Amino acid sequence: MKRNISIFNVTSVVFGLAFLYLPITILVVYSFNASRLVTVWSGWSLAWYRELFSDEAMIAAAWTSLRIAALSATAATVLGTLAAIALTRFGRFRGRVAFSGMIYAPLVMPEVITGLSLLLLFVALNVDRGFWTVVLAHTTLTMCFVTVIVQSRLVDFDRSVEEAAMDLGCPPFKTFVIVTLPLILPAIAAGWMLAFSLSLDDLVIASFTSGPGATTLPMRIYSEVRLGVKPEVNAVCTIMIAVVALGTVTASLMAKRGARRREPAALAAQV
Amino acid sequence: MVAPPPTAAGRGWLTTKVGEMDKPAALLRIENVSKQFGPLTAVDSLSLEIGHGEFFALLGPSGCGKTTLLRMLAGFETPSSGRILLDGEDIVAVPPHRRPINMMFQNYALFPHLTVEGNVAFGLRQERLSRAEIATRVEEMLALVRLKGFNRRRIDHLSGGQRQRVALARSLVKRPRVLLLDEPLAALDKKLRAETQFELMELQRKLGTTFVIVTHDQEEAMIVADRIAVMDRGRLRQVAPPNDIYERPNSRWVAEFIGEVSLIEGALRAGGILDSVFGPLRVPPNQTARGKVWLALRPEKLRLSTTRPEGDLNALSGTVSEIGYRGGVSIYKVRLADQSLIKVALSNSGPSSRLEVSIGATIWVSWPKENGVVLTQ
Amino acid sequence: MRLWQRRAILLFPYAWLLLFFLAPFVIVVKISLSQTAIAQPPYVPVLDVSAGWAGLEGFFSALSLDAYRLLVSDPIYLLSYLKSLTVAAVSTVILLVVGYPIAYGVARSPRHWQPLLVMAVVLPFWTSFLIRVYAWINILQRDGLLNDILMRLHIIAAPQAWLASDTAIYIGMVYSYLPFMVLPLYATLEKIDMTLLEAASDLGCTPLRAFWRVTFPLSVPGITAGVLLCFIPIVGEFVIPDLLGSSESLMIGQTLWTEFFANRDWPVASAIAVTLLGILVAPIMLYERLQRRQLEMFE
Structure with a gap:
C-alpha cells in the first residue's frame, strides 16, 4: 500500500514535534546567553557553565545521582529481566496475577505514593536513610520499566530459534544463555539505559527516601528552581540533555542492529 | 509442480458455457493504460475490453502487473496515462468509494471489530439504506454464500x-x-x-455480475474464467478463452506458462513440413509462417510405443529417462537423439496403460500432425 | 527449564517486589491509622507479637481513624482531590486531542521514516521531567519569552501572569505526558492493516467516514492505554503543579507533600496516600489487566 503524505499528517507531526522541542531548544540556547535575563539576549557566553563548574554542591549532587543511577539501573536490569522471563515464558504459574500486578502498577503509580510508602518501610525497618535507600527505591521503580521493555522483545521473539537449538542437542537453560540472551541483549541494554535515565530524573521518590548527605541532582535543581530561573540551571539542564541525547542515539543505533524494523513497535511498547 | 492440465475432452462443458462465438458487448474498456512506480513500469500501455457478465481472469507470474491493473480498476491506483471506461464513461478520476465496482481483497480485509453481519452490512450502510432494506439484503446474501445464522459471529x-x-x-x-x-x-x-472455484462460478452465473479475478494459478484461471488475459511484465501476452490459450497459445512464453509443453525448433517450408534436428516433421496444414519456428507438443497429445508406429504419424525414437506416477496419469521423460527431453503423459486407465517399459528402454514417441502447434515467437 | 531453575528466576523479582512494593503499602495503611499526635517513630500502636493475643487485641483497639476524620472534616483535602481529578481529566482529554493526530501522522508516514519519528517523540521523554517543566518557566515567567513575543506582536500591552495558573499546569501536563499518549496510540494505529481502509473505501466510505468507522474503533485499545498512562500519574502529580501552578489550590500530590515535609504529619500524609490509592485502584487494575491481556495474546 502506498502511503500518501497528506498535508494533515505532515502538519500534525511537525506541530507535535515543534511543541515537544521548542521549549528544550529555548532552554539550551539561553544557557549560552551572557545576560541573566531570559528576554535579553546579550551575546553568546559560557559564563554560566563556568559558574556551574565552580558550584561544588551541584557537582557533588551530580556525582551522587550518577552513582545511584548506575547502581540502581544495574540491579533493576537483572531483576527486571528475570521478571520478564517469568512473565513471558512460565505460562500461568501460581501467583502470576499478583506478580504482573506488582510489575505494572508501579509504572502508573503516582510517585508521591511510592515515595511515601518506601520511606515508611525504611523507617519501620529502622534503616538509616541516605544513598542506599535511594538506590533501593530506584531499583524498585525502574525494574518494572526494564521488565516491560525486555518482555516486549521476548514476545516478538521467534521461538523456533530456541527450538532449533534444543533440537540440535542444547539443553533448555544453556539454550537460553547462548541463544536467547544474546538476541534480547539490545532490549536489555535499552532497559538499562531507561532505568538509568529514570533514576537520574527522579525527584519525588528521591526526596522521600533520601537522607542527609545524599542530595541528588534533581533535588538540588529543584531547590534552585523554586527560587526562580537561574541561567546556571539552564546550563546544568543543557548538559543533561546532551548526555541523554547522546546515550539515546547510541542505544537506538545498537538496538537497530539487533532488532531492525521491529523497533517502532518495541519502542512504543516501552511505555 | 504444476498439475497436469485438464484434457480437451474433459472441458467440453466449459465451451458450451462460454459461447465463444458471441462475444459480449464491452462493459469495461481499458485504453492504453500505463502505470509507473518511479523507474518501474508496472503496467505498460495496456488495452483490454471486458464484457457484460463475463468471468474474466488476469493471469501471470508475480510482479507481472496484474494486481496493479486490478487496483487501478478499483481506484486505489491512478494510471500514469490512459483511460478506463465503465459503460463508456471515464472513471479514472472517480475515487474508489464512488465507483460501482467492488473488490474482494486477497487477505479478505474483514473488519475485525465488526461481526459477520456488520461486515456485510458495512457497504450498504454507506448508501444510507433503510434498516429493513439492509437487513433483508444481508440475509439474502448470507443465504447465498451459505452463512445463514452466522450473523452475530465474530470474524476471529x-x-x-x-x-x-x-x-x-x-x-x-x-x-x-x-x-x-x-x-x-x-x-x-x-x-x-x-470446491470454492466451482462455487464462485455458480454464484457468478446466478448473479450475472461481471467478475474480474487476478490469479497466478493457471489451473484456477482455466477452471473459472470465460476468458483469460495472460500478462507478463506489464503487457498482455494473449487474451483468449481457456481452451484457446491452452490449445492455441500464441507464443512459446504462453505455451510454457500454461501447462507443460515440449518445444522442437526448426525451419518451416512449404507443404507443411518442419525441418528439425530429427529430420522432417509434419505440422498442421495451412501454415502461413516461414523460416524459424517452434513446434509445441503437449505431453498428453503424444503417444508411446515400443515399436515404430504404423501409419501417418510423426515418430521420434529415444530412451526412457524417468517415469513419474501421478495417479490418473504417468509422466514419461524420454531422451531424444539430440539429448533433449520430451515429456509424454499417458492415462493410466487407457489402452496405453499396459505399456511395459523400464528406465533405459528404447521407445518411440509419436503424434498425428494436427496435435502439434506451430509457434513463431 | 527445570523447575528449580524457574523457581530461582522467579524468586528474586517476586521477593523484591513483595518487600519493596507491596509491604510498604501495608505499612502506609497502618501508619494512616496511627495517632496523629505523635510525629516521630515508633508509632503507637506497636504490634507486640510476643504478647500474643493480648498484644494483637491491644494493637487493634489502639488503631485510630483520626487521620481519616481530618480528611473528611477539612474541605481543603476534598477540594484537593477534586482539583486533582479535574486537572487529570481535562489534561487527559487535551492530551488525547493533541496526541491522536501526532500518532496518526507518524503511523501514516513512510515506513522508513517511522523509527526516526518515533524516536523524536520518545527523546524528550528520556530527558529529565524536571528539565522539561523547568523549560516552561523560562517561557512562561513574567519577564519570559511568551510575554516578550506577545508584547512585540502587540497582542498584549502589559506582561501577563502565565505562571502560577491552571493554564500553566495544563501546558506542563500536556507537554510532559505527550509521549505517554502518543506511543500507545501509535502502536495500535501502526498495526492497523491499510487494506481495511481500502476495503472501507471500496465499500463506499469517504476517507473521513472510513476513519470514524474503521480506524477509530480499531484504535480503542491504544486510546485506553494512553488515557490510563496519563490519567493515573497526573492525579498524583507533584512537580508540575508545584513549579507551574498557583499556591492557592493544591493538587493532592502537593497536599501530601506539604503534610509530610512541612507539617511532618505522617499519619495524615499516609491517609491521603491510602485514599488516593483507593481512588486510583480501579484504573490501575484496568491498566494491569490490559497489559496482561496483551501479553497473553501472544501465548
Whole structure:
C-alpha cells in the first residue's frame, strides 16, 4: 500500500514535534546567553557553565545521582529481566496475577505514593536513610520499566530459534544463555539505559527516601528552581540533555542492529 | 509442480458455457493504460475490453502487473496515462468509494471489530439504506454464500473458508457492476480451493455480475474464467478463452506458462513440413509462417510405443529417462537423439496403460500432425 | 527449564517486589491509622507479637481513624482531590486531542521514516521531567519569552501572569505526558492493516467516514492505554503543579507533600496516600489487566 503524505499528517507531526522541542531548544540556547535575563539576549557566553563548574554542591549532587543511577539501573536490569522471563515464558504459574500486578502498577503509580510508602518501610525497618535507600527505591521503580521493555522483545521473539537449538542437542537453560540472551541483549541494554535515565530524573521518590548527605541532582535543581530561573540551571539542564541525547542515539543505533524494523513497535511498547 | 492440465475432452462443458462465438458487448474498456512506480513500469500501455457478465481472469507470474491493473480498476491506483471506461464513461478520476465496482481483497480485509453481519452490512450502510432494506439484503446474501445464522459471529471465530465467504458476501451485497477478486482463493487449502472455484462460478452465473479475478494459478484461471488475459511484465501476452490459450497459445512464453509443453525448433517450408534436428516433421496444414519456428507438443497429445508406429504419424525414437506416477496419469521423460527431453503423459486407465517399459528402454514417441502447434515467437 | 531453575528466576523479582512494593503499602495503611499526635517513630500502636493475643487485641483497639476524620472534616483535602481529578481529566482529554493526530501522522508516514519519528517523540521523554517543566518557566515567567513575543506582536500591552495558573499546569501536563499518549496510540494505529481502509473505501466510505468507522474503533485499545498512562500519574502529580501552578489550590500530590515535609504529619500524609490509592485502584487494575491481556495474546 502506498502511503500518501497528506498535508494533515505532515502538519500534525511537525506541530507535535515543534511543541515537544521548542521549549528544550529555548532552554539550551539561553544557557549560552551572557545576560541573566531570559528576554535579553546579550551575546553568546559560557559564563554560566563556568559558574556551574565552580558550584561544588551541584557537582557533588551530580556525582551522587550518577552513582545511584548506575547502581540502581544495574540491579533493576537483572531483576527486571528475570521478571520478564517469568512473565513471558512460565505460562500461568501460581501467583502470576499478583506478580504482573506488582510489575505494572508501579509504572502508573503516582510517585508521591511510592515515595511515601518506601520511606515508611525504611523507617519501620529502622534503616538509616541516605544513598542506599535511594538506590533501593530506584531499583524498585525502574525494574518494572526494564521488565516491560525486555518482555516486549521476548514476545516478538521467534521461538523456533530456541527450538532449533534444543533440537540440535542444547539443553533448555544453556539454550537460553547462548541463544536467547544474546538476541534480547539490545532490549536489555535499552532497559538499562531507561532505568538509568529514570533514576537520574527522579525527584519525588528521591526526596522521600533520601537522607542527609545524599542530595541528588534533581533535588538540588529543584531547590534552585523554586527560587526562580537561574541561567546556571539552564546550563546544568543543557548538559543533561546532551548526555541523554547522546546515550539515546547510541542505544537506538545498537538496538537497530539487533532488532531492525521491529523497533517502532518495541519502542512504543516501552511505555 | 504444476498439475497436469485438464484434457480437451474433459472441458467440453466449459465451451458450451462460454459461447465463444458471441462475444459480449464491452462493459469495461481499458485504453492504453500505463502505470509507473518511479523507474518501474508496472503496467505498460495496456488495452483490454471486458464484457457484460463475463468471468474474466488476469493471469501471470508475480510482479507481472496484474494486481496493479486490478487496483487501478478499483481506484486505489491512478494510471500514469490512459483511460478506463465503465459503460463508456471515464472513471479514472472517480475515487474508489464512488465507483460501482467492488473488490474482494486477497487477505479478505474483514473488519475485525465488526461481526459477520456488520461486515456485510458495512457497504450498504454507506448508501444510507433503510434498516429493513439492509437487513433483508444481508440475509439474502448470507443465504447465498451459505452463512445463514452466522450473523452475530465474530470474524476471529470463523474458519478460513467462512472468512472467504464473508468477504465475498460483503463485496457482492452492494450489487456492483464489476466484482474484482484479488487472488481470492490463495489462502485456502487445495481441496477447499477446488470446491470454492466451482462455487464462485455458480454464484457468478446466478448473479450475472461481471467478475474480474487476478490469479497466478493457471489451473484456477482455466477452471473459472470465460476468458483469460495472460500478462507478463506489464503487457498482455494473449487474451483468449481457456481452451484457446491452452490449445492455441500464441507464443512459446504462453505455451510454457500454461501447462507443460515440449518445444522442437526448426525451419518451416512449404507443404507443411518442419525441418528439425530429427529430420522432417509434419505440422498442421495451412501454415502461413516461414523460416524459424517452434513446434509445441503437449505431453498428453503424444503417444508411446515400443515399436515404430504404423501409419501417418510423426515418430521420434529415444530412451526412457524417468517415469513419474501421478495417479490418473504417468509422466514419461524420454531422451531424444539430440539429448533433449520430451515429456509424454499417458492415462493410466487407457489402452496405453499396459505399456511395459523400464528406465533405459528404447521407445518411440509419436503424434498425428494436427496435435502439434506451430509457434513463431 | 527445570523447575528449580524457574523457581530461582522467579524468586528474586517476586521477593523484591513483595518487600519493596507491596509491604510498604501495608505499612502506609497502618501508619494512616496511627495517632496523629505523635510525629516521630515508633508509632503507637506497636504490634507486640510476643504478647500474643493480648498484644494483637491491644494493637487493634489502639488503631485510630483520626487521620481519616481530618480528611473528611477539612474541605481543603476534598477540594484537593477534586482539583486533582479535574486537572487529570481535562489534561487527559487535551492530551488525547493533541496526541491522536501526532500518532496518526507518524503511523501514516513512510515506513522508513517511522523509527526516526518515533524516536523524536520518545527523546524528550528520556530527558529529565524536571528539565522539561523547568523549560516552561523560562517561557512562561513574567519577564519570559511568551510575554516578550506577545508584547512585540502587540497582542498584549502589559506582561501577563502565565505562571502560577491552571493554564500553566495544563501546558506542563500536556507537554510532559505527550509521549505517554502518543506511543500507545501509535502502536495500535501502526498495526492497523491499510487494506481495511481500502476495503472501507471500496465499500463506499469517504476517507473521513472510513476513519470514524474503521480506524477509530480499531484504535480503542491504544486510546485506553494512553488515557490510563496519563490519567493515573497526573492525579498524583507533584512537580508540575508545584513549579507551574498557583499556591492557592493544591493538587493532592502537593497536599501530601506539604503534610509530610512541612507539617511532618505522617499519619495524615499516609491517609491521603491510602485514599488516593483507593481512588486510583480501579484504573490501575484496568491498566494491569490490559497489559496482561496483551501479553497473553501472544501465548
